[in-house]
Amino acid sequence: MANFIVWxxxxxxxxxxxxSALAVVSFRNPFFSALALIGNLSSLAVLxxxxxxxxxxxxxxxxxxxxxxxxxxxxxxxxxxxxxxAPWAGGPSWQAVGTVLAAGSILAEVIVALALTSGGLHHxxxxxxxxxxxxxxxxxxxxxxxxxxxxxxxVLLIAAVGGVVLGSHARTLEDDARS
Amino acid sequence: MHGPxxxxxxxxAALLFVTGALGVLIRRSPLIILLSVExxxxxxxxxxxxxxxxxxxxxxxxxxIAVMAIAASEVVxxxxxxxxxxxxxxxxxxxKLSSLRG
Numbered sequence: 001m002a003n004f005i006v007w008x009x010x011x012x013x014x015x016x017x018x019x020s021a022l023a024v025v026s027f028r029n030p031f032f033s034a035l036a037l038i039g040n041l042s043s044l045a046v047l048x049x050x051x052x053x054x055x056x057x058x059x060x061x062x063x064x065x066x067x068x069x070x071x072x073x074x075x076x077x078x079x080x081x082x083x084x085x086a087p088w089a090g091g092p093s094w095q096a097v098g099t100v101l102a103a104g105s106i107l108a109e110v111i112v113a114l115a116l117t118s119g120g121l122h123h124x125x126x127x128x129x130x131x132x133x134x135x136x137x138x139x140x141x142x143x144x145x146x147x148x149x150x151x152x153x154x155v156l157l158i159a160a161v162g163g164v165v166l167g168s169h170a171r172t173l174e175d176d177a178r179s
Numbered sequence: 180m181h182g183p184x185x186x187x188x189x190x191x192a193a194l195l196f197v198t199g200a201l202g203v204l205i206r207r208s209p210l211i212i213l214l215s216v217e218x219x220x221x222x223x224x225x226x227x228x229x230x231x232x233x234x235x236x237x238x239x240x241x242x243x244i245a246v247m248a249i250a251a252s253e254v255v256x257x258x259x260x261x262x263x264x265x266x267x268x269x270x271x272x273x274x275k276l277s278s279l280r281g
Contacts, residue, residue: 159252166259
């Protein structure tokens with residue numbers, strides 16, 4: 001019975017995931033695309049929970065679905081309707097055809113590679129209860145992956161400084177245009 | 180608990196990545212392109228976390244959290260560029276941004 005419920009939840013989340021991703025790509029208005037991406041991120045968090053990644057799922061909802069998407073929605077509201085475009089306005093059609101061919105070949109490659117692997121893709125039968133908990137993730141960050149942790153903090157700092165510089169540069173440009 | 184194994188998650192991750200790649204290559208609005216890049220990053224995150232579960236070790240989850248931090252900083256810089264473009268009264272269309280110092 002538990003097995004059946006896991007499959008039902010998996011298919012529900014996977015369907016929501018694919019449908020909202022297609023909606024993000026195909027919606028005409030970027031505001032609705034951003035709202036669809038919030039649905040995509042939430043259904044991915046459900047899949048992370050099925051894989052035992054409790055901390056990553058919480059971070060996904062808080063950081064991605066919360067902070068990053070609020071920033072997106074602010075910028076889209078600030079820009080207004082200037083970004084309206086035709087839904088599939090992609091320039092020449094050979095470009096779109098090549099894109100679809102490339103995407104299809106990536107997908108076919110992955111599926112063929114998965115079909116050729118005979119085994120070895122089953123889950124570990126048992127995992128410790130603390131798998132994916134904040135404590136074990138934090139211990140890994142501060143022991144095995146300390147350098148990655150520090151480098152990530154520096155990258156975030158540089159991105160914050162870059163955002164401020166870009167914003168102030170845009171303000172001087174606007175003053176130049178006015179004077 | 181015998182749920183879907185890594186194979187299923189990998190096919191889903193590939194579908195997400197391909198959808199995001201389609202968005203990046205076909206759409207012209209830089210906002211939609213940034214959103215599609217987020218979909219691609221999330222597809223790779225799903226594969227990382229599926230392999231973390233398969234090998235019973237959390238290294239993949241740590242990698243996924245690092246990817247989330249990089250994605251956040253990418254969004255900051257990308258949105259800053261888009262706002263700067265809008266303030267310079269440039270068209271928000273990546274096909275028309277073909278020259279530097281335009």
